[in-house]
Amino acid sequence: MAAKGLSIGALADRTGLAVSAIRYYESQGLITPWRNDGGQRRFERADIRRLSFVMIAQKFGFTLPEIRALLDQLPGGRTPTPKDWAAISETFREHLDARIETLQKLRDNLDGCIGCGCLSLPKCKLYNPDDRANARGAGPRYLMGDVPEP
Numbered sequence: 117m118a119a120k121g122l123s124i125g126a127l128a129d130r131t132g133l134a135v136s137a138i139r140y141y142e143s144q145g146l147i148t149p150w151r152n153d154g155g156q157r158r159f160e161r162a163d164i165r166r167l168s169f170v171m172i173a174q175k176f177g178f179t180l181p182e183i184r185a186l187l188d189q190l191p192g193g194r195t196p197t198p199k200d201w202a203a204i205s206e207t208f209r210e211h212l213d214a215r216i217e218t219l220q221k222l223r224d225n226l227d228g229c230i231g232c233g234c235l236s237l238p239k240c241k242l243y244n245p246d247d248r249a250n251a252r253g254a255g256p257r258y259l260m261g262d263v264p265e266p
Contacts, residue, residue, distance in 0.1 A: 120152070121149075121150065121158030121159055122158065122159040122160070122161060123158065123159075124156075124159065127159045127164065130164050131168060131171070133167060138167070146170055146180070146187055147166055147167065148192070162195040165196075166187060166190075169186075170183055170187075173186070176215060177215060178211070182211070186204050189207070218260075221258075222259055228243070229242070229243035229244050229258065229264070230257075231256055231257030231262060231264070232249075232255065232256040233249065233250050243264040244264065248265060249262060249264070
């Protein structure tokens with residue numbers, strides 16, 4: 117099967133993705149099939165891993181452009197080696213660590229002032245008097261890394 121490549125149906129069966137999703141990911145440049153003599157799409161077995169990576173990354177909140185940027189670090193025209201995957205894993209790990217930190221802040225501080233400017237909680241008057249956090253920009257400033265002024 118490796119010499120002939122995988123059909124889109126076989127790839128769908130192995131990844132659990134719908135054929136339409138695989139076509140969409142192809143249109144987004146996340147995978148690049150080749151065509152056999154009959155004009156049918158064929159995929160490398162390595163595309164199973166690429167699509168698995170896409171699914172995992174999306175579950176962790178990564179956007180398709182972010183995922184594409186990571187996958188673009190992999191070589192074209194050959195199956196990625198463990199060394200190739202290790203290189204993007206380092207970048208992915210850094211992004212995951214930042215997201216984990218944000219999620220932990222959200223978990224630990226959601227019941228307190230997050231610097232969003234609502235001023236609806238009693239703690240907001242202490243941590244964000246008169247919405248001072250707004251001077252640093254929009255959004256929940258304290259969840260985004262800003263520290264309340266003393």
